[in-house]
Amino acid sequence: MKASFRKTWVMTSMSSDQANIVRTERGLTIAGTRITLYDVMDYVTADYPAKLIREKLCLTDPQVDAALSYIQAHQVEIEAEYQQVLQIAEDNRQYWEERNREHFARLAAMSPKPGQEAIRAKFQAWKDRLASKV
Secondary structure (H helix, E strand, C coil): CCHHHHHHHHHHEECCCEEEEECCCCCECCCCCCEEEEHHHHHHCCCCCCHHHHHHCCCCCCHHHHHHHHHHCHHHHHHHHHHHHHHHHHHHHHHHHHHHHHHHHHHHHHCCCCCCCCHHHHHHHHHHHHHHCC
């Protein structure tokens, strides 16, 4: 791994000196965690309140406050990076969907293994029940 990837830049948040935002090879990350600001942005864009973000990501109040403060203070840059992350994720999804399309088609065309009829019927009934609720 290159030395530049190992290097991190610590940026103290406005609300707390203990909860920092660091730039790693994964992007802007909450110090001491593997949670990126892009993870937080997923919840922010879905209008989750800070308390729910804290619970969903298993963070402390100072960590959530630091992340939200950093996002607010650097809104334009964070939004631009977040859009890049979303585009990369979509590109990856499309790549793997295309790459596995033929494989999944072959699997779907295969006849079930003997002795699995009961479990397959049970699974299909469960799927039908879920579909009827939607």
